[in-house]
Amino acid sequence: MLEVSIRHAYPDFTLDARFEAPPGLTALFGRSGSGKTTIVNAVAGLLRPDAGRIVSEDRVLLNTDRGIRLPPHRRRLGYIFQEGRLFPHLTVRQNLHYGAWFASRRTPREDAGKVVELLGIGHLLDRRSGGLSGGEKQRVAIGRALLSAPRLILADEPLAALDEARKSEILPYFERLRDEVAVPILYVSHSASEVARLATTVVAMEAGRIIRRGSAAEVLSDPAILPAGAREAGSVLTATVVAHHADGLTELDAGGVRLFLPRVEQPVGRKLRVRIAAHDVILSRLQPEGLSALNILPGVVEDVRQGQGPGVLVALATPAGRLLVRITRRSAAQLEIGVGQRAYGVVKTVAVAPTDIGVTGS
Amino acid sequence: MLEVSIRHAYPDFTLDARFEAPPGLTALFGRSGSGKTTIVNAVAGLLRPDAGRIVSEDRVLLNTDRGIRLPPHRRRLGYIFQEGRLFPHLTVRQNLHYGAWFASRRTPREDAGKVVELLGIGHLLDRRSGGLSGGEKQRVAIGRALLSAPRLILADEPLAALDEARKSEILPYFERLRDEVAVPILYVSHSASEVARLATTVVAMEAGRIIRRGSAAEVLSDPAILPAGAREAGSVLTATVVAHHADGLTELDAGGVRLFLPRVEQPVGRKLRVRIAAHDVILSRLQPEGLSALNILPGVVEDVRQGQGPGVLVALATPAGRLLVRITRRSAAQLEIGVGQRAYGVVKTVAVAPTDIGVTGS
Amino acid sequence: FAAASMANAMAEIEERFEASSGHDVVVALAGSSVLARQIQQGAPADIFISANPGWMDELEQDGLLKPGTRFDLLNNSLVLVAPGRDAEEVDISPDLELAGLLGEGRLAMALVEAVPAGIYGKAALENLGLWPNVAAQVAQSDNVRAALAFVATGEAPFGIVYATDAVAEDAVSVVGTFPPDSHSPIVYPAANLANRDVPAETEFLDYLRGPEARAAFERHGFVVVPH
Amino acid sequence: MNWLGPEEWRAVALSLQVSVWATLVSLPLGIFVAYALARWSFPGKQLLNGIVLLPLILPPVVTGYLLLLVMGTQGPVGGLLAEFGIVFAFRWTGAALAAGIMAFPLMVRAIRLSFEAVDAKLEQAGATLGAAPTWVFLTVTLPMSLPGIVAGAILAFAKAMGEFGATITFVSNIPGQTRTIPSAIYAFLQVPGGESSAMKLVLVSVAVAMVALLLSEMIGRRVAARVGGRDA
Amino acid sequence: MNWLGPEEWRAVALSLQVSVWATLVSLPLGIFVAYALARWSFPGKQLLNGIVLLPLILPPVVTGYLLLLVMGTQGPVGGLLAEFGIVFAFRWTGAALAAGIMAFPLMVRAIRLSFEAVDAKLEQAGATLGAAPTWVFLTVTLPMSLPGIVAGAILAFAKAMGEFGATITFVSNIPGQTRTIPSAIYAFLQVPGGESSAMKLVLVSVAVAMVALLLSEMIGRRVAARVGGRDA
Numbered sequence A, B: 001m002l003e004v005s006i007r008h009a010y011p012d013f014t015l016d017a018r019f020e021a022p023p024g025l026t027a028l029f030g031r032s033g034s035g036k037t038t039i040v041n042a043v044a045g046l047l048r049p050d051a052g053r054i055v056s057e058d059r060v061l062l063n064t065d066r067g068i069r070l071p072p073h074r075r076r077l078g079y080i081f082q083e084g085r086l087f088p089h090l091t092v093r094q095n096l097h098y099g100a101w102f103a104s105r106r107t108p109r110e111d112a113g114k115v116v117e118l119l120g121i122g123h124l125l126d127r128r129s130g131g132l133s134g135g136e137k138q139r140v141a142i143g144r145a146l147l148s149a150p151r152l153i154l155a156d157e158p159l160a161a162l163d164e165a166r167k168s169e170i171l172p173y174f175e176r177l178r179d180e181v182a183v184p185i186l187y188v189s190h191s192a193s194e195v196a197r198l199a200t201t202v203v204a205m206e207a208g209r210i211i212r213r214g215s216a217a218e219v220l221s222d223p224a225i226l227p228a229g230a231r232e233a234g235s236v237l238t239a240t241v242v243a244h245h246a247d248g249l250t251e252l253d254a255g256g257v258r259l260f261l262p263r264v265e266q267p268v269g270r271k272l273r274v275r276i277a278a279h280d281v282i283l284s285r286l287q288p289e290g291l292s293a294l295n296i297l298p299g300v301v302e303d304v305r306q307g308q309g310p311g312v313l314v315a316l317a318t319p320a321g322r323l324l325v326r327i328t329r330r331s332a333a334q335l336e337i338g339v340g341q342r343a344y345g346v347v348k349t350v351a352v353a354p355t356d357i358g359v360t361g362s
Numbered sequence C: 001f002a003a004a005s006m007a008n009a010m011a012e013i014e015e016r017f018e019a020s021s022g023h024d025v026v027v028a029l030a031g032s033s034v035l036a037r038q039i040q041q042g043a044p045a046d047i048f049i050s051a052n053p054g055w056m057d058e059l060e061q062d063g064l065l066k067p068g069t070r071f072d073l074l075n076n077s078l079v080l081v082a083p084g085r086d087a088e089e090v091d092i093s094p095d096l097e098l099a100g101l102l103g104e105g106r107l108a109m110a111l112v113e114a115v116p117a118g119i120y121g122k123a124a125l126e127n128l129g130l131w132p133n134v135a136a137q138v139a140q141s142d143n144v145r146a147a148l149a150f151v152a153t154g155e156a157p158f159g160i161v162y163a164t165d166a167v168a169e170d171a172v173s174v175v176g177t178f179p180p181d182s183h184s185p186i187v188y189p190a191a192n193l194a195n196r197d198v199p200a201e202t203e204f205l206d207y208l209r210g211p212e213a214r215a216a217f218e219r220h221g222f223v224v225v226p227h
Numbered sequence D, E: 001m002n003w004l005g006p007e008e009w010r011a012v013a014l015s016l017q018v019s020v021w022a023t024l025v026s027l028p029l030g031i032f033v034a035y036a037l038a039r040w041s042f043p044g045k046q047l048l049n050g051i052v053l054l055p056l057i058l059p060p061v062v063t064g065y066l067l068l069l070v071m072g073t074q075g076p077v078g079g080l081l082a083e084f085g086i087v088f089a090f091r092w093t094g095a096a097l098a099a100g101i102m103a104f105p106l107m108v109r110a111i112r113l114s115f116e117a118v119d120a121k122l123e124q125a126g127a128t129l130g131a132a133p134t135w136v137f138l139t140v141t142l143p144m145s146l147p148g149i150v151a152g153a154i155l156a157f158a159k160a161m162g163e164f165g166a167t168i169t170f171v172s173n174i175p176g177q178t179r180t181i182p183s184a185i186y187a188f189l190q191v192p193g194g195e196s197s198a199m200k201l202v203l204v205s206v207a208v209a210m211v212a213l214l215l216s217e218m219i220g221r222r223v224a225a226r227v228g229g230r231d232a
């Protein structure tokens, strides 16, 4: 449980945010300057909000009414800052171990070697932070926060400076923290696919206020707000690994429908969450044939929503769950889409990005 | 013309890079720590390479053989740093005008008001940089570089900290600089779609060396290197705006093939470059019917390349140009794809992101 | 404790006394005012030789002197000096055109209200009726040596210093000696201090009065007050 | 106030004059030397560093004496300057010179520290935006190190207010010309019973210095807020 | 070397002893006060600030005299300490005390400037990683401001080597006990013909200070490289 309720006024900007989030990873999502970092800083104790209450897993971090304000160093945080903030006078190794030094010896902690390997910073350990590249700095900052045995992780755009390949290596690690280590995580990101994959709860912000709070599927696919823009709408299906095939595909079962995805390194029987971007789905009235796309989800049109642009969002009730499809108005007209009609959602196997497939949280 | 040839050794890292790029925007593309910022710093004159020669548009910036080394302030740069580097003691306005102050009065310069509006920083002008959010800082840094009347723009991941909406507002501006103002630009990015859209030339790096240099289409779709990972392969088609339709679609002509895209705010007759990600194309042996996808490109299979993963890259020669299609091995087998066969590439209209459509450079 | 201006002489005397008596003497040198204040604050001093009777009087009033041990040890005389090895002598009398000789230049003296040499010098000039003419041109230093330095470097055309100082400085010459009656006698009183009792105290005081010490003092230009 | 005689007031005014001039005139040179020490490497750098520190190590009397030898009207430099009508000996200008020289090491150290604390990355940013090194210095380095410059100036001013040994040795103690507060205090302390007059002057000098200190703190705070990028 | 007599060597040794002790002992206090002035706000802060600066403003003689009054065996504090067997008056410890007090303003200013230059964001980062304020200070603030601390220490050391007025006033000029190099120089300068001996001592003292300066520059450079995040 993470409960946040903060009021704070800057000269030109007022934050008035209140949300509760179940255990797991809570993603803060919103445009530049909407107040994400401000919230994270308040949770970290680096900002004293004018008024507020912050509770993480029964630990009251702040309660201005009752005059409680835990100092930052007793909040047991792992804060990955938006701007790195490595200690310039320490080596990378010393930076990494800084937090562990202060953590109680009994806390279970991450294995340093594993984290270092995951982040690909083994060759940097004896360097100082001054000469590191942007991405290297960011990776060390991630390692430093993770190795401090935190009971609450704050990550402010942790992957923004990294290349795609590195991102897809690090993302599963956050999933593990969320699910196995069960550390609550407050995560800021501009990337819908990151958020969809990781977030238990998404909190969408605008100009200092919370405009929506809910599961990733709910919030990201809400055509009424589209916090990340129409392009980022999509549905999140839950599926179970059935088999790994020799041709590199993994077969999944989503409510009785077969889905084929590029190889997913998860054991058979594992439940996954698969994000399917609405614009990656093709809608067909007929059962498609002779197509390279392998995933065909039959369903019934549940809802048709038209926005201001040329796009129409169609919600298709399939056995695998609600599938969002974004098509053009013209297509909608041509196909004569209407609520209650049968239709097929076609998803290219390779259109589902590895970063869009994650293991499910609790 | 940008000619770069640099050798420089750090204790653990050696850069040995040489490339030439035609006028326009040259994108440096490569993993974290591959040496991109090092090259940009050498071009800016902030790093003295062990040996090298850098020429931009007939201006020799560096030639260690002939002992020429223009100091940074005479290189007439607009450098957008990876880490902002705003002047903390100046207001946002003063930061923005800092460079203009030193530029010769006769240089044509950008209109400050327009840039400020584009970047959405009008309300920040009288603030100091300390309290700005990460994205706000980055936007001011972009503005500061653009307003210094540069004759060479260096941009090191300028958009990494920004949300999608802001990105798609700023991208056209870089196109304008590239095409109308005709300033050479050296641009570092981890995002294939940014690069594909903007780059005249892409230079792919790995561990301090140039591994490939060519047009965006050539480099990004090269299955042999896939600098950004397989997911980022794609083709770049050139198309002309034919008409804007009332339903919000724009009709284009690409070598005689009609393409429909979400509304593109460009006048009829304008040539555009359209990036189509390989994984967004569905391959069909039959002429597809009853599909929501509107863009169907007939063609002949030219090449089939199989990588290590489950994917197969198929190159389809269409009247609109070479279209890359990424399908699974299984699909390839099912469809019995072979060189010389006729096939259809199907692209969802809404699958083409606004950030993937740009005006063509020279 | 001894006035700083006695440094050389005291060093010599100390050495001889130690050699002949076997006692270990420690000589602390500083300005008389500093030393007097320190004695007031309980400095571990046994004997005080002041360049200024005023400070000795003050200590006496405070009861810090062992009664009956005070005596005048040394005399000194005041001279007018000028830069150069052989400057023209002048006759120091009420008729001396000192102001005229100075011209635009300055008369270097020690502080005329604070430092003994300055006080004596001012008194002498007043007695001779010269003071009002030159008062505005006096450059005061914190000690005699600094005043001498002004003359030695030629910065000031004339200076009033102790004869002992003038003797040792090659770059100046004595152009006249102030008549002894133009100022109160320049004496260096010595006394045994009350607070501590070391057997050697009296022995050393006696030694100071003895012939060996007298010789040493005279070598350094002092005049020993006859007893 | 009538508890200070006109003589004393003259000393106070003179001290102020001397200290302000000593500080202001030496400031540009101090900034220059501090910058050279902080950013350049040149032969003899350590020597310069040492020379700057010299007045701190030498007993003030020695410094004063050296000044007298070099800058007196008969000295090599002083003689030359005298030809141009610049005379230090026995003038308040000489007192200012002595005070300035004694205060110089303090000023340079504080300023140098601040220069060293300025992030070279910001200076580089200035250069890429077309600012030549001098301009980078004026628009980035200097404003960013203002807190240190203010601190250095106030240290120098305080030192100048308290300077005595070198001053009296170099330019003597001439009422209205070179009798600064410390010289006056010294004179009072030399005579039995002069303590109370001395104390009054001490109080005045402390008060002046405190006012200067408070002012500098206020400036410093405002400047530091700016440099820290905060809106103030 | 035989161009310095045993007396002079004793003065040199004593000066070193006094200056090293004065610097080392006042360093922790200097760091503390500098930190308090740089980071805390408390009532009387400006007063503390002023008191620290006091020895710089007051003529050294006055400082020495005040010390004598307060810390002498007859003085309120000195008397108390004397009961515990801690005596400053006329001991080398007193010389160290006087030198330390005179050097204190310089030390504090330099250190304070460095503390102020440490980026508060890094201290915050330390706190989020579980370091309590004391630890943040020890692991972040202190190491990052080492260049300033070194600079402050060397300034203080140089000042202590050159300190004279307060020392001689407070603890007099007793050979082997309180006769430091400057006092010895003073004594030589007071007598006719003492200049050459004085000059020798000046040279020694300059040499010592220069060695200290060079050492501190070397340390400072290395430390600065580290703090700047460069590998050195």
Ligand SMILES: Nc1ncnc2c1ncn2[C@@H]1O[C@H](COP(=O)(O)OP(=O)(O)OP(=O)(O)O)[C@@H](O)[C@H]1O
Residues within 6 Å of the ligand: A130, A131, A132, A133, A134, A135, A136, A161, B010, B011, B012, B013, B030, B031, B032, B033, B034, B035, B036, B037, B038, B039, B082
């Ligand atoms: N001053 C330096 N000393 C030592 N090594 C350095 C220095 N500067 C850079 N390097 C190393 O050179 C390599 C290239 O750095 P560079 O900053 O050019 O990478 P980059 O391609 O910009 O990476 P990123 O995408 O993470 O910003 C890195 O491994 C870095 O650690």
Ligand SMILES: Nc1ncnc2c1ncn2[C@@H]1O[C@H](COP(=O)(O)OP(=O)(O)OP(=O)(O)O)[C@@H](O)[C@H]1O
Residues within 6 Å of the ligand: A010, A011, A012, A013, A030, A031, A032, A033, A034, A035, A036, A037, A038, A039, A082, B130, B131, B132, B133, B134, B135, B136, B161
């Ligand atoms: N110290 C401050 N003083 C004044 N305004 C501030 C201060 N700190 C933040 N703000 C303002 O508050 C708003 C929210 O800032 P915040 O850093 O929380 O944004 P953000 O959502 O993290 O944005 P980004 O994605 O760009 O990092 C911004 O408009 C910013 O300018």
Ligand SMILES: [Mg+2]
Residues within 6 Å of the ligand: A036, A037, A038, A082, A156, B133, B134, B135
């Ligand atoms: Mg932020």
Ligand SMILES: [Mg+2]
Residues within 6 Å of the ligand: A133, A134, A135, B036, B037, B038, B082, B156
């Ligand atoms: Mg980089």
